[in-house]
Amino acid sequence: MESYIGKNGTFALMKNLNLEKVFRTVVLRAPISRAEISRVTGLNKVTVSNCVKTLMDCDLISEEGIVSSDSGRPPVMLMLSKTFGVLIGVEISAVSTNIVVTDLRGTILEKPVMEHCHQDPETFFKGMEQLIAECSEKYNNMTHGVIGLGVALPVNYNQEDESYQENPPLPEWKGVDAYKELKKRLGKLPVAVLTTAAAGAMGEVHFGDASPDTYLAYLHGAWGLKLDLYSGGGTYSMSSDFSGRVGQMIVERNGKENEFGSRGCLESYASIHALINKLYPNQTNRYESVLDLMRRQKFEDPEVEEAMQEVYDYLAIGLTNLIHIFHPETLCIGSYLGLLLGRRGLDQVAKKVEELTHGGYPVDQIICSKLGIYGVSFGCISWIRDHLIEYLFDEEEGILC
Numbered sequence: 001m002e003s004y005i006g007k008n009g010t011f012a013l014m015k016n017l018n019l020e021k022v023f024r025t026v027v028l029r030a031p032i033s034r035a036e037i038s039r040v041t042g043l044n045k046v047t048v049s050n051c052v053k054t055l056m057d058c059d060l061i062s063e064e065g066i067v068s069s070d071s072g073r074p075p076v077m078l079m080l081s082k083t084f085g086v087l088i089g090v091e092i093s094a095v096s097t098n099i100v101v102t103d104l105r106g107t108i109l110e111k112p113v114m115e116h117c118h119q120d121p122e123t124f125f126k127g128m129e130q131l132i133a134e135c136s137e138k139y140n141n142m143t144h145g146v147i148g149l150g151v152a153l154p155v156n157y158n159q160e161d162e163s164y165q166e167n168p169p170l171p172e173w174k175g176v177d178a179y180k181e182l183k184k185r186l187g188k189l190p191v192a193v194l195t196t197a198a199a200g201a202m203g204e205v206h207f208g209d210a211s212p213d214t215y216l217a218y219l220h221g222a223w224g225l226k227l228d229l230y231s232g233g234g235t236y237s238m239s240s241d242f243s244g245r246v247g248q249m250i251v252e253r254n255g256k257e258n259e260f261g262s263r264g265c266l267e268s269y270a271s272i273h274a275l276i277n278k279l280y281p282n283q284t285n286r287y288e289s290v291l292d293l294m295r296r297q298k299f300e301d302p303e304v305e306e307a308m309q310e311v312y313d314y315l316a317i318g319l320t321n322l323i324h325i326f327h328p329e330t331l332c333i334g335s336y337l338g339l340l341l342g343r344r345g346l347d348q349v350a351k352k353v354e355e356l357t358h359g360g361y362p363v364d365q366i367i368c369s370k371l372g373i374y375g376v377s378f379g380c381i382s383w384i385r386d387h388l389i390e391y392l393f394d395e396e397e398g399i400l401c
Contacts, residue, residue, distance in 0.1 A: 033075035085147035089380035150380025197228035203379030217328035221337025269314035316352035338368035
């Protein structure tokens, strides 16, 4: 928000701050009435009505029917617009590139496939240019066409100074500034670069099973293990130096050695990376190996079942440590690890956590993301959508639609 407040408060500024508050409330809680927006935000009803009118004039939100009421006139419900524009969310993981294209409501329009581009930055950047050009033409019936691109990388990225905090697990991306490169190629199109765990947490709140009012711990399990925490409308890693590298948590003294030379780390026992190393020691294609692993697990392959028992044991230890440190209201496991666990695996992990915490944590609040491998991509979309008023704001003229 500081990026567009400016030095002096103005009427236009206050109006846009109120617009942002109203818009974000609709984003998280639609369908919602004007009266409920007033109650949630603390803004008076006149201010809410004025903001709603401006947002409707811009085609950002629309009225969608009424709800029956026991007394008085039934309230008209507000939703995000179907026609404002399209958003593109991309996760670059150590395993694959996952892309979703949605409208402002988050309705999936398509899931483009870009093979192997996570292994080559230049291929990825060219692919994004081509995808945006294709979407701009394909969705020219929308008011504004493509309205934003969000990209998540398996690395800590600081939005404030546009710097990387650590080397990514993909060596090809070392030293590549994805944000600057995308901005150079895409011009004025709103672009955000996030960490995979931060985006996963945002995706779970905006499109998954986590409430926007919850204190969420999101464990991203595409390859290794990364954590982010969501509370009060944002994630910890995007506003602090919180690294979330819980995969490096020591759970076994002098245990297995990982690729960085550390011994006994959690992700050496309870991650997709650990399973692939154990079951596919000579693999040359991570994606194909992960797909085969999931296929074998589905059909209860004995070798996979045996390997999963170690995952259950050590994941329960790791989750118990996270519960004792952070005590989240909801603990979500996402990406390939969440898919691999499924209901059956999650029940086994939850039972072990209940034993380790002596019943001191409600294990029914440990969930696997229903968004599967697209949770992070949805999170990228939610970040752009959440900051849309900021992107549309002009300090002299107010909101630009």
